[in-house]
Amino acid sequence: MKASVFEAKYNRVVNHRMGLILLCGFLALTNILSGALNLKQHGSERVIISPPTIEQKFWVAGDEFSDSYLSQMAEYFSWVLLSINPNNAEDRISKLLTHVAPGSYSKIKAELVSQVDVVRERGFNSSFTPVSTSVSRNELKVEVKGMLDLKVNSQRIESTLKTFEVVFASEHGKLLIKAISLKEDI
Numbered sequence: 001m002k003a004s005v006f007e008a009k010y011n012r013v014v015n016h017r018m019g020l021i022l023l024c025g026f027l028a029l030t031n032i033l034s035g036a037l038n039l040k041q042h043g044s045e046r047v048i049i050s051p052p053t054i055e056q057k058f059w060v061a062g063d064e065f066s067d068s069y070l071s072q073m074a075e076y077f078s079w080v081l082l083s084i085n086p087n088n089a090e091d092r093i094s095k096l097l098t099h100v101a102p103g104s105y106s107k108i109k110a111e112l113v114s115q116v117d118v119v120r121e122r123g124f125n126s127s128f129t130p131v132s133t134s135v136s137r138n139e140l141k142v143e144v145k146g147m148l149d150l151k152v153n154s155q156r157i158e159s160t161l162k163t164f165e166v167v168f169a170s171e172h173g174k175l176l177i178k179a180i181s182l183k184e185d186i
Contacts, residue, residue, distance in 0.1 A: 093112045099175075108177065130146040141168070145185065162182055163184075
């Protein structure tokens with residue numbers, strides 16, 4: 001009798017042990033599969049920056065962008081850069097610098113910091129109102145034409161038609177600023 005009870009307990013322990021071994025094997029396989037899927041997905045994440053107000057439909061596919069996306073982003077960046085005053089100039093410039101390509105960062109930062117100094121010294125208030133945009137998708141270049149109003153102490157000193165040109169670069173589906181310029185229209 002003791003032998004049969006011992007043998008029954010032994011068989012139960014062996015069966016329990018086999019169940020645990022199978023469970024551990026299954027969990028190890030799922031961990032290996034999960035790791036392989038994570039490695040496959042590594043590097044394929046994408047960050048898409050959208051303008052604060054979306055006025056038109058747009059699409060982004062890999063390193064290609066629709067004309068409407070390029071246009072809206074250029075208008076947003078023109079507003080950030082050209083609608084400034086002594087109180088918000090530094091914040092606006094730091095916001096814009098987060099969207100600059102690494103290869104152009106130091107050059108653009110130096111230009112923008114000098115612009116902030118001029119705005120602060122002279123107390124300029126400026127506002128830019130876009131009138132039209134011209135997009136070259138192949139070159140990732142956008143020209144935004146608009147009225148730039150300059151004021152000092154709430155008195156308008158100049159209102160001129162200007163063209164804000166921005167050249168973009170694409171890094172892993174993320175649109176970055178490569179170059180910016182402001183030209184006066186004649």
